[in-house]
Amino acid sequence: MQLHYGINDLKDVDVMSFLPIVLPVILVGFILAMVALIDLYKNKKSRNNVLIWTLIIIFGNTIGPILYFVIGRKDSERA
Amino acid sequence: MNSFIVLMNKEFTQMVRDFKIIWLPLVFILLGITQPVMTYYLPTILEALGSGQGITIDPNIAAQQGGEILAGTLGAQFDQLGIIIIAISLMGIIQTDKANGMLAFILTRPVPVRSYVGGKIASNYIFTAFSVAVGYLASYLYVNLLFTNVAIFDMLTALLFYLVWILFIISFTTMISTLINSPGLIALISIAFLIGCRLIVGLSSMIDIINPASMSKHAMEVLITGSVNSNAIVNLVVSLLCAAIAIFITNYWISNKKFSNE
Numbered sequence: 001m002q003l004h005y006g007i008n009d010l011k012d013v014d015v016m017s018f019l020p021i022v023l024p025v026i027l028v029g030f031i032l033a034m035v036a037l038i039d040l041y042k043n044k045k046s047r048n049n050v051l052i053w054t055l056i057i058i059f060g061n062t063i064g065p066i067l068y069f070v071i072g073r074k075d076s077e078r079a
Numbered sequence: 080m081n082s083f084i085v086l087m088n089k090e091f092t093q094m095v096r097d098f099k100i101i102w103l104p105l106v107f108i109l110l111g112i113t114q115p116v117m118t119y120y121l122p123t124i125l126e127a128l129g130s131g132q133g134i135t136i137d138p139n140i141a142a143q144q145g146g147e148i149l150a151g152t153l154g155a156q157f158d159q160l161g162i163i164i165i166a167i168s169l170m171g172i173i174q175t176d177k178a179n180g181m182l183a184f185i186l187t188r189p190v191p192v193r194s195y196v197g198g199k200i201a202s203n204y205i206f207t208a209f210s211v212a213v214g215y216l217a218s219y220l221y222v223n224l225l226f227t228n229v230a231i232f233d234m235l236t237a238l239l240f241y242l243v244w245i246l247f248i249i250s251f252t253t254m255i256s257t258l259i260n261s262p263g264l265i266a267l268i269s270i271a272f273l274i275g276c277r278l279i280v281g282l283s284s285m286i287d288i289i290n291p292a293s294m295s296k297h298a299m300e301v302l303i304t305g306s307v308n309s310n311a312i313v314n315l316v317v318s319l320l321c322a323a324i325a326i327f328i329t330n331y332w333i334s335n336k337k338f339s340n341e
Contacts, residue, residue, distance in 0.1 A: 032105050
C-alpha cells in the first residue's frame with residue numbers, strides 16, 4: 001500500500017478521469033465558504049471574533065459556513 | 080387572510096437578509112451529491128486504503144441499482160445531517176421574535192395568531208421543501224449519470240412522501256421554539272427527538288403507524304422496490320395529523336400568551 005506520494009508522482013495521477021464528477025462537490029463547498037467569508041469581510045467592524053470565524057469557515061468543512069450563518073451573524077453590543 | 084400574505088412575505092425578506100436563500104439549497108445539494116459520488120468511488124477508496132491483502136474488489140460491485148443509492152441519500156444524508164441542519168436553521172423561528180419583543184409587538188396589532196403561525200410555517204416549509212427538492216434532484220441526476228436510471232414516477236412519489244416528513248420536522252421545531260426560550264436547548268431537543276423518531280422506525284409495526292418518520296422509510300421503499308407500501312396512506316394521514324397537532328399547540332400557546340419575553 002502506497003501511502004506517501006512524492007511530487008514526482010503527481011503527473012501519474014489521472015486527474016481528468018475523476019475531475020468532472022468531483023468538481024461540483026468542490027465547487028458547491030467553495031461557493032458556500034466564499035459567501036460566508038465575503039459577508040464576514042463586509043461586516044468585519046461590527047462582528048465579534050472575526051479571526052476565529054474566518055478560521056472556522058475555512059477549516060470547518062461545510063459545517064463551518066453553516067455555523068457562521070446560523071449563529072455567527074450577530075452584531076456585537078457596542079456596534 | 081391578508082395579514083397571512085404580509086407575514087409570509089416578511090419571512091421571505093428575512094431569509095434573503097440572512098443569506099438563508101443561498102446556503103440552505105447549497106447545503107442540501109452538497110448532501111445530495113455526496114452519497115452517489117461516495118458510493119461510486121467506494122471500491123477505489125477501499126482499494127487505496129485496504130492494502131489489497133486478502134481483499135478482492137469484485138468489479139460487479141458497481142452494478143448497484145440507482146434506486147438504492149437514491150434511497151441511501153434520503154436515509155443516510157438527509158435523515159441525519161439534513162435533520163440537524165433543518166433544526167439548527169429553524170431553532171430561532173419564533174424564539175428570536177420572543178427574545179426581541181417582536182412577538183409581543185405583533186400581537187398588539189389586529190393580527191390573528193393563526194396568520195402569524197401559519198405564515199411562519201408556510202413560508203419556512205415552502206423554502207425548506209424547495210431546498211430539499213433541489214438537493215434530491217441533484218442526487219437524482221448524479222445517480223442517473225453514475226448508476227442505473229431511476230423511474231421518474233418513483234422518484235416523485237418518494238419525494239412527496241419525504242416532504243410530509245419534512246413538514247413534521249418543521250412544525251415540531253416550531254412548536255419547541257415556541258415552548259422553550261433557549262436556542263441551544265431548542266436545537267438539542269428537536270434534534271434528539273427527530274433523530275430518535277427516525278431510529279425507532281422499523282422496531283415495531285404499531286409504533287410505525289403513529290411515527291411520522293416512517294414516511295421516510297416509505298420513501299426509501301418506493302425507491303428500492305418500486306411499489307408503495309399499503310400502510311403508506313394511513314401513515315401519510317397520521318403524519319399530517321401529527322403536524323397539525325404541533326401547529327395547533329403552537330397556536331394555542333401563543334394565543335393564550337403563555338410565552339414570556341425573557
